[in-house]
Amino acid sequence: MIDAIQYEIIRNRLLAVTEEMRIALQSVSGSPTVTEASDFFTGLYLPDGEFATMGFQVAHEAPPVGALIRHINSHRKPPRAGDMFIGNDPYVGALHQNDVQMTGPVFDGDRLVAWAGVMAHETDVGGMNFASWCPAATEVYQEGLRIPAVKLVDAGELRDDVLEMIVSASRLPAALGLDIRAFIATLNVATERLQSLFARYGADVVGEAMRRMIATTERRTRERLAELPDGRVHVRDFLEHDGHANRLYAVDLVATKSGEELTLDFSGSSQQAPGFINATRAGLRGGVTGALIPTLGFGLAWNEGLLRPVDIVAPDGLVCTAQHPAPVGSATVETIWTVTNVVQRALNLLLACSPEYADRAQAVSSGTMATFNLGGVNQFGERFGLHSLDPLAGGSGAFACRDGVDAGGPVAVPAPAIADVESNEQVSPLLYLYRRLRPDTAGAGTSRGGQSGEMGLTLRGVPGATALVMTHGAEVPNSVGLFGGWPGSTVRQRFATAEGGTETDLLREHLAGTEPTWRELGPKPGEIPMRPGDLFAVSWQGGGGWGDPLFRDPADVAADVARGVVSAQHAAQVYGVVLGDGALDIDGTRERRLAIRTERLGAPPSAEPDPDAPGHALGPALRLVRVDGTVEVRSTAGAVLSRGSTRWRAGAVSRRVDPSAHRIRLHEDLAMTAHHCPLSGQLLSVDVHRRDEEPVEELVLNL
Template identity: 30%
Template sequence: MTGPAALSRDPHPAIDPITLTVIQNGLQQVCNEMDLAFSRAAFSPVISETHDRSDGIYHRDDGALIAQGEDGLPVFVGTMQDCCATVIERARNLQPGDVYIVNDPYLGGTHLMDVKFVKPFFYKGELFCWLANTGHWPDTGGAVPGGFSASATEVEQEGLRLPPVKLYKAGAIDEEILSIINSNIRIADQRIGDIKAQAAALTVGERRLTLLLDRYGADTVDRAIAEMRVRAAQQMRAKIAAVPDGVYESTAIVDSDGVVNEPLTIALALTIRGEEAHFDLSRSSPPCQGPMNSVIATTRSSVYLAMKHIYPDVAINAGTFEPLRIADPDGTFLYAKYPRPVSGCAAEVSQRIAEAVFAAMTRAVPDHLFAAPAGTSGNFSLGGTDPKTGRGYVCYLISGGGYGGHAGGDGISNGCSTIGISKTTPIEVVEQRYPILYEEYALREGSGGAGEHRGGFGVRYKVRLRRGNARASFVMDHGRVGPQGALGGADGAPNTVLVERGGESYTPLHLSKEQGISITEGDAITVQTPGGGGYGDPAKRDPALIERDRVREYYP
């Protein structure tokens, strides 16, 4: 039978484009509201001000990404769906109000400080999907305040590792599990504010998603989710199909692993074949002793976020990743297994992987790409006890850097990191909360790589301890070599760190990594973040732009 009568009997009729668009945006809005609720309620500035967090909706069967908040960190796109899949495998006796907590990096995580909450969402008594979020806790125990143990040689030195366990059971927090967590982390009395904020964000998601399902019905929303995934895959396939077939190779360098003072190499062979892109990272350096190993979930997510950077107009859900074929780089530092330390994987190695993808794609579609961005989050932790208040503290800072030049112009100065859209914590908040004084915070003029379109500038800041004693640690990168230029452009300036302690100054042996530096009142640390790479032959730069930069004294 054909015609309208046959169509009316189809148990799964095609969803109309307007309804599909409204539901797609509705799901996005649910995630955005979770993000907003999380930041507004959180205690720690790294979440409330810096927004180092993410919220999303995941499929009930396999944890595949359905939607993620627009203000969440892109690097969590892949890791959160892998984490949800792990929770689904282990979940038992689910009931409304349950919330799993997990930060185990080998079970779909990043580093231990990224703590995930995963909650089953029920609609009319049936499991419809999972809601999940990640928040960066300023401390999860370990050898040094903040968790960035630059010379850790096993994961236990980095902090408390949690497999998926129910922190909330039917809406009530499990005080025994909470006491175990609090007994293993610093500033435990301050964590309950972040825990309740993280759980509250998921409750907001429940309420908003329930309203959406009440309006359109579970069957219609289910069909919309399936169609969204199909269309996202089609979009990404179309983008890849426009790239010439071939093999495109690139490399990116990690300064060191923090233990052995030798660079690590990320070697990528990208094969474009029709509508699929195949990523082979198997020639990268072997597993390392220090904390710059990357778990496979983070490695995959780094490739995903790089391709999303290149094609920002492609919708974001599990379908986006289907044409991206990533071979497991077993035997390399990009496939960390227990007990390899991993504190640097999420914020640093992930950005080197993305840089390798950018460089390979530049060879394939040069007019569409850009030179490398700063590519480091500038992780800087400082922990101690403030003698003025008598309270312990852990201060975690990140910083921006220059973006690479591109065909349309110069790179942005002081842009956020490649892996996220987090911002630097406002200076006023840091000075109010911690015994720290910013003596300088400025653009690092001249740090952008030369090119027809130069790289953007990094930043330069100097912090001084005002009182008491503290321990400083940092896990940064791009201290050995700067961000790569493209198509003849020069590299950006590398990251630098200068420690002033007891009247003497020194540069760390590993340039961008050191842990447990004992400092006292009056000691200071100066950080200069990388500038972006230059794009194109510098000889082709518009003379008017050269004169403008000279007048502004950007370059000596």
């Protein structure tokens, strides 16, 4: 039996081991993806593959490494001390082939006590395109080498033949080989540290501490769920272009919370795609984990206990449960990312309806990740490859009580990091013209989202290279807001061709502030030849806003204008804030805001919102009340929006809106609808939906 003090000591030692694994990995790897950015994972596991600890990098990866361990347990001979296994098969456990995993058993004598696991995104593992992101792929066979679970280290001896076979599939064998050796070093560190814990405290005690960590997180997650209102939340997000055609795919979630349990039902999602945007079931579970950490896991140890109260329902053959041999090369930044978006949104709606946790609820953060890879031969005649993680610098979502973080990044990467400009320029012939925050990209709201970043790139010192460019969210605003907050900006990708100019001409024009002739790129242009003098520019999604922008403090809007976060035009058009000679015009702002509310309703508002209106709060502007035993949803201005249910949209003043003022472009099959209080004109919700369908009803509470 382990006492409380001993448990806390061992628990913190296990977390320290996980952190030391990160240090070892970053110390040996030569890839900026690992050494400076954050596309990797480390963690410790029970013998059955449940994760007991995880690092602060890519949260999606914790369950997939566990799936690799379970595959080894069921399909391989019992491991021995010193064995290490490598894998990257999405139909076994990886998210996509680029995410190369390694795991090794940790023994005390002859008894298996734990596993250690590590993963990093590798720039190239073969396939029909450089960087192993293959937009034209129709089968997973075209996307690079698949390793189900192969013993790379046998009882402490490296199998050089297996390593040579793996790295020979890559266009960057030296880089892949170095990272694999970094994995081995990382697992060696974990093994040594765990065995020292076994020697000091006993393997039984350490194993019990790992199990208690999971049980404690499970108990506290169940307690947190029990504190939230019971109900059903229906949300839907979209991704466009499957690599072959610009079709629209839905990730549809019905989340049902009952007592201390949560059911996440994805059955309404689109069928799997012919292209590479699909995710396997391992990816679905990873995407769910990425959303649970910030919504239910704050203040808790992050481990398998977060998932134990959660039932994931999804039939085979969906875009989030693709069946072999569907291509899945961009799963991480497409369907898995979108799974995280919908789970995050559903749980934040429940948090917002809880008096205790309302301030923890957050609009969607950085709802996509645009992908930029560059490869070719550098000025020294050596093959190079770069996987840019700059697009992690999207804006984070707003909270009820504070703005989102500029370039705050996605919630599924708890400690996001991007490489220095100079590091990327050192390992590739890239020249950054800029990497900066972009104005007017933050989702507007009473609390605004975080701004997105943007970058502009060209080549230098080489005759040419190949860029691989793709995204979703160029025509879908994935970073949706809450309770009248607007989505953040969509991704914008542009390319300018030198047209006979030179690198010097481009730099001279850039320094002079001259805009080149831009060509707008679609969501997935794929491979693009680049020459010196060509320019690629991309901006990412801003974070979603919270609440009606007309209720943001005008002084905060004026401060945003002064800082360059918001333009004066955006301030007047979206926030209703008028500035004269840079100073706040109070009377002009009051008149402008009244005019916007009048335009929303087609008549002047007849009442004002009362933030102290009685009833159970459904966000800042709606209240759930009971009148003679009948449930009603009312606005804080007193409008009765529904009676007998919490489906309130039919009682609002709703109209389709043009989102272009918010730097948002919409897919031709999508529309945006704004819903307003019929008395005050307050904006209650901004919904993104298929043009030929009504918005999804989001929230039905059982109070």
